[in-house]
Amino acid sequence: xxxxxxxxxxxxxxxxxxxxxxxxxxxxxxxxxxxxxxxxxxxxxxxxxxxxxxxxxxxxxxxxxxxxxxxxxxxxxxxxxxxxxxxxxxxxxxxxxxxxxxxxxxxxxxxxxxxxxxxxxxxxxxxxxxxxxxxxxxxxxxxxxxxxxxxxxxxxxxxxxxxxxxxxxxxxxxxxxxxxxxxxxxxxxxxxxxxxxxxxxxxxxxxxxxxxxxxxxxxxxxxxxxx
Ligand SMILES: O=C(O)COP(=O)(O)O
Ligand SMILES: [Mg+2]
Numbered sequence: 666x667x668x669x670x671x672x673x674x675x676x677x678x679x680x681x682x683x684x685x686x687x688x689x690x691x692x693x694x695x696x697x698x699x700x701x702x703x704x705x706x707x708x709x710x711x712x713x714x715x716x717x718x719x720x721x722x723x724x725x726x727x728x729x730x731x732x733x734x735x736x737x738x739x740x741x742x743x744x745x746x747x748x749x750x751x752x753x754x755x756x757x758x759x760x761x762x763x764x765x766x767x768x769x770x771x772x773x774x775x776x777x778x779x780x781x782x783x784x785x786x787x788x789x790x791x792x793x794x795x796x797x798x799x800x801x802x803x804x805x806x807x808x809x810x811x812x813x814x815x816x817x818x819x820x821x822x823x824x825x826x827x828x829x830x831x832x833x834x835x836x837x838x839x840x841x842x843x844x845x846x847x848x849x850x851x852x853x854x855x856x857x858x859x860x861x862x863x864x865x866x867x868x869x870x871x872x873x874x875x876x877x878x879x880x881x882x883x884x885x886x887x888x889x890x891x892x
Contacts, residue, residue, distance in 0.1 A: 669772045669832065669884065669887060670774070670799070670824050670830060671772055671773070672774075672775045672777050673774065673776050673834045673835070674776075674778055674811075674833075674857075675780055675788070675789075676780060677854075677856075678834060679756060679760060679789075679794070680754050680792065681754060681756075681757055683704055683711075684704075684753045685750070685752040685754050686711060687703070690718060694738065697734065700726060702722055706722075707858060710725070711858050712858070713779055714779040714805070715739060715742055715780070716739060746784060750784075750788050755792075756792060756794065757854070757856060759876045763875040766879060767878070767880055768797065772880055772883060775823075775826075776802070777802055777811065777816060778803055779803070779811050779839065780803050780804060781805050782801065782802060782803030782804075782805055785801055785803045786801055799826075800821075800824035804816075811839040811842070811843040812838070813843065814843060814846035816843060817846075817849060818847050828847055828849055833849050833850070833851045834851075834852045836854050836857020837858060837859045838859065842866075851868040851869050851870075852868060852869065852870045852872055852883075853866065853868035853871045854872060854873075854875075855871060869889065870886055
């Protein structure tokens, strides 16, 4: 069998980006007179990329958003976020050892995020993680994004792997859905930014900590999927 590929979501899965996302979002939206958002608000705003996060913030506060204002907001958000990266964002506990363990066992790694690709690359580069991944795709890399199956399937193809030997690891609805849509098994983490309990999304496995993410677990999840 070709070597398995483990595809990771980014925000709330590989890296705890919430404080920087909240700060960058608030930097932009408060200039439009919008009350700052909180971490709890973020769980309802994040997951569909930067544009959607701004649109949802305006909707949350009942404020209209023109196309022109959205373009301006995007620039403010992206410039601030990009300029302060990696900021206070940190990989989740045990992540780096887990990546070592998977790679030492010959497994390959990729990232499939709805974050704009440029921001994803800059963040992973700033954290010294970028070279680990055979493919990195963002919400603007292809014509579609998570939960559309093609986002995951194209990421898998770019990594030189096949869907039958791939697993998706994520923290939110779009990650579990994209896996299901692509017929790829899913492993969920409960420490990210889901606005509902992750178990209610019925992933194939839930791991509480990256210490549980081992080559054996990946192979077990892949075997179970084929039955
Ligand atoms: O930035 C977002 O909205 C979502 O990012 P994620 O797909 O890495 O969770
Ligand atoms: Mg996420």
